[in-house]
Amino acid sequence: MPGNKYNGNSNHIPTRVERLLRERVLSEQRKSIRASQSNEYLEEAGAARPFGQRLLVVANRLPVSAVRRGEDSWSLDISAGGLVSALLGVKQFEARWIGWAGVNVPDEIGQKALTKALAEKRCIPVFLDEEIVHQYYNGYCNNILWPLFHYLGLPQEDRLATTRSFQSQFAAYKKANQMFADVVNAHYEEGDVVWCHDYHLMYLPECLKKYNTKMKVGWFLHTPFPSSEIHRTLPSRYELLRSVLAADLVGFHTYDYARHFVSACTRILGLEGTPEGVEDQGKLTRVAAFPIGIDSDRFIRALELPQVQEHIKELKERFSGRKVMLGVDRLDMIKGIPQKLLAFEKFLEENPYWRDKVVLLQIAVPTRTDVPEYQKLTSQVHEIVGRINGRFGTLTAVPIHHLDCSLDFHALCALYAVTDVALVTSLRDGMNLVSYEFVACQEAKKGVLVLSEFAGAAQSLGAGAVLVNPWNITEVAASIGQALNMPAEEREKRHCHNFHHVTEHTAQEWAETFVSELNDTVVEAQLRSSKVPPELPQNDAMECYLLSSNRLVILGFNTTLTEPVDTPGSRGDQIKEMELKLHPALREPLTALCNDPKTTIVVLSGSDRCVLDKNFGEYNLWLAAENGMFLRHTKGDWMTTMPEHLNLEWIDSVKHVFEYFTERTPRSHFDFRDTSLVWNYKYAGKPIG
Numbered sequence: 142m143p144g145n146k147y148n149g150n151s152n153h154i155p156t157r158v159e160r161l162l163r164e165r166v167l168s169e170q171r172k173s174i175r176a177s178q179s180n181e182y183l184e185e186a187g188a189a190r191p192f193g194q195r196l197l198v199v200a201n202r203l204p205v206s207a208v209r210r211g212e213d214s215w216s217l218d219i220s221a222g223g224l225v226s227a228l229l230g231v232k233q234f235e236a237r238w239i240g241w242a243g244v245n246v247p248d249e250i251g252q253k254a255l256t257k258a259l260a261e262k263r264c265i266p267v268f269l270d271e272e273i274v275h276q277y278y279n280g281y282c283n284n285i286l287w288p289l290f291h292y293l294g295l296p297q298e299d300r301l302a303t304t305r306s307f308q309s310q311f312a313a314y315k316k317a318n319q320m321f322a323d324v325v326n327a328h329y330e331e332g333d334v335v336w337c338h339d340y341h342l343m344y345l346p347e348c349l350k351k352y353n354t355k356m357k358v359g360w361f362l363h364t365p366f367p368s369s370e371i372h373r374t375l376p377s378r379y380e381l382l383r384s385v386l387a388a389d390l391v392g393f394h395t396y397d398y399a400r401h402f403v404s405a406c407t408r409i410l411g412l413e414g415t416p417e418g419v420e421d422q423g424k425l426t427r428v429a430a431f432p433i434g435i436d437s438d439r440f441i442r443a444l445e446l447p448q449v450q451e452h453i454k455e456l457k458e459r460f461s462g463r464k465v466m467l468g469v470d471r472l473d474m475i476k477g478i479p480q481k482l483l484a485f486e487k488f489l490e491e492n493p494y495w496r497d498k499v500v501l502l503q504i505a506v507p508t509r510t511d512v513p514e515y516q517k518l519t520s521q522v523h524e525i526v527g528r529i530n531g532r533f534g535t536l537t538a539v540p541i542h543h544l545d546c547s548l549d550f551h552a553l554c555a556l557y558a559v560t561d562v563a564l565v566t567s568l569r570d571g572m573n574l575v576s577y578e579f580v581a582c583q584e585a586k587k588g589v590l591v592l593s594e595f596a597g598a599a600q601s602l603g604a605g606a607v608l609v610n611p612w613n614i615t616e617v618a619a620s621i622g623q624a625l626n627m628p629a630e631e632r633e634k635r636h637c638h639n640f641h642h643v644t645e646h647t648a649q650e651w652a653e654t655f656v657s658e659l660n661d662t663v664v665e666a667q668l669r670s671s672k673v674p675p676e677l678p679q680n681d682a683m684e685c686y687l688l689s690s691n692r693l694v695i696l697g698f699n700t701t702l703t704e705p706v707d708t709p710g711s712r713g714d715q716i717k718e719m720e721l722k723l724h725p726a727l728r729e730p731l732t733a734l735c736n737d738p739k740t741t742i743v744v745l746s747g748s749d750r751c752v753l754d755k756n757f758g759e760y761n762l763w764l765a766a767e768n769g770m771f772l773r774h775t776k777g778d779w780m781t782t783m784p785e786h787l788n789l790e791w792i793d794s795v796k797h798v799f800e801y802f803t804e805r806t807p808r809s810h811f812d813f814r815d816t817s818l819v820w821n822y823k824y825a826g827k828p829i830g
């Protein structure tokens with residue numbers, strides 16, 4: 142099994158540093174294994190795999206688009222987007238894809254035929270009907286989670302309508318996730334690794350673990366994970382986090398996204414965040430950053446193909462005498478296309494010299510065209526392009542070539558290769574693979590990448606790119622000028638830096654690291670659980686209790702004998718908790734215990750004397766107030782265990798410090814008892830869910 146390095150009987154759980162070192166060694170080994178393998182895409186079922194661990198990749202979309210040709214015939218096209226190319230490049234596992242084929246297939250004959258055709262591509266379909274797709278995909282995924290995770294808030298115009306339809310869309314989301322889970326469960330074999338992808342499937346880890354706690358489940362988010370301040374506005378904030386935490390390993394593109402997730406779990410769920418992940422009652426969900434990459438060799442090799450060379454030649458001729466600037470984006474509001482166009486317009490305004498010497502080629506791939514926000518964006522972009530071309534175009538040339546379509550892989554490679562300046566102005570972007578692909582195709586030209594600081598890629602390619610804030614069109618316009626005028630020597634240095642990153646940190650590497658870490662995480666969890674102290678054997682304890690004739694039982698008060706006010710899933714009630722009260726259901730058993738002549742009961746608490754008097758005055762027991770500073774049997778008076786001449790001079794100064802912080806820490810409170818000062822910050826900043 143790859144990735145399982147815990148040989149023999151060692152019970153050692155590796156530290157982070159040990160894990161990192163081990164991962165580096167393994168990464169080198171994997172690279173040499175990869176180098177000796179072929180590199181074909183979507184191999185037919187049955188092809189030999191070196192290690193044989195099965196990987197079930199579960200994503201909303203399958204890596205193929207299906208088109209119906211007849212009642213029982215389908216044609217399938219590989220759709221090689223970012224995630225697809227990343228995972229198809231992984232040779233180490235026997236991968237199966239589970240996902241939605243992107244079409245509605247209401248009839249059984251069609252479903253059977255499509256299932257059969259997809260099986261040849263190692264794909265397994267999840268059939269979603271139109272209503273579910275509308276509510277789950279267009280609604281909850283793309284109209285709620287997508288804008289929220291990209292800091293765009295809920296859709297502006299129909300905000301209230303969205304708020305109203307929220308519950309039904311969330312119900313559809315859960316239903317759709319359960320449908321994915323049912324298909325996974327039907328195909329799961331012991332030992333398989335199940336890798337769930339993206340915001341579409343946040344509810345899936347829990348569905349899978351409910352079915353089989355032993356299943357190895359990983360979840361990876363391709364978008365940003367926003368600050369907890371954004372996530373907490375989601376009505377389903379609690380359920381989504383809980384469900385993701387059911388996974389063994391949770392991955393993000395950047396450390397920032399991982400940190401946001403952990404802080405959402407601490408702030409919203411009240412759980413403990415550790416450097417390893419999130420801990421809940423001894424169960425650890427590992428959380429880490431796994432920046433994706435591309436299959437850089439595939440791009441580099443494509444540039445050598447005759448048809449790509451031919452295309453490059455044509456493009457060079459077509460745009461000779463002009464510098465080529467390129468944008469490749471899905472037509473999505475997160476990509477900042479209007480902002481990019483406005484910045485380009487400003488650049489042309491301020492730099493008349495460049496007006497006939499530069500062209501911007503903008504490929505705007507249509508996406509989510511059923512969602513109204515996307516339809517509005519299309520019109521807006523067309524309007525801006527028309528205006529700029531009207532302003533700066535001539536009879537023979539226009540400054541912007543805008544294409545509402547997608548290009549095939551070879552055409553895209555040729556475009557990347559002839560580009561002088563790539564312009565990525567995403568307002569937020571999980572990673573942005575286009576910037577990686579551009580770098581991979583620039584060994585000859587060494588063009589400049591102008592990159593938004595809000596794309597995950599800025600963390601990896603930031604050193605070589607010209608970073609911009611896409612909201613600041615003055616800055617972007619100036620960066621366009623800087624890029625177009627950049628001396629060759631500087632371009633080369635910047636390019637080399639990024640090229641090295643793109644070719645070293647590949648998609649294969651990304652997937653292998655994730656799966657390897659997932660395998661390790663599961664083994665570590667087993668080791669950890671074997672170290673947890675065993676539960677009290679209740680029957681044995683009861684037997685001993687019954688046999689003994691002189692028993693001392695020491696009970697706590699707060700949360701031992703009080704009514705629970707802070708159960709998971711409910712908001713804690715600070716006011717109730719501040720007034721400690723014996724749980725009414727415990728009155729009877731406590732009376733019975735206290736009246737048992739063989740048993741002495743002590744309630745030991747940090748509370749002061751009057752609180753204990755009020756709650757236990759009527760019982761036949763011992764009270765130890767302020768953690769034992771005062772002691773009394775309920776039939777007698779309080780006595781103190783405090784040494785004589787105890788120095789209490791510190792109290793005044795500590796009181797001031799506590800008061801200072803109480804004023805500045807919302808929901809904290811401060812108790813001044815006879816011999817102790819207590820500053821309680823349990824409710825400060827957490828939990829809100």
Ligand SMILES: O=P(O)(O)OC[C@H]1O[C@H](O[C@H]2O[C@H](CO)[C@@H](O)[C@H](O)[C@H]2O)[C@H](O)[C@@H](O)[C@@H]1O
Binds near residue numbers: 201364570573574
């Ligand atoms: O399938 P669609 O709804 O048309 O959307 C296409 C994909 O868009 C998102 O991509 C993200 O993943 C990339 C690779 O990790 C990353 O570079 C990019 O920044 C993200 O936006 C989405 O998350 C995918 O699920 C969609 O399939």
Ligand SMILES: O=c1ccn([C@@H]2O[C@H](COP(=O)(O)OP(=O)(O)O)[C@@H](O)[C@H]2O)c(=O)[nH]1
Binds near residue numbers: 470506546574575578
């Ligand atoms: O005409 C096109 C334009 C883009 N892409 C691919 O779409 C992916 C876009 O990924 P990115 O991470 O940049 O953004 P996303 O669209 O996933 O948000 C890249 O792999 C591109 O090569 C494509 O196949 N054809």
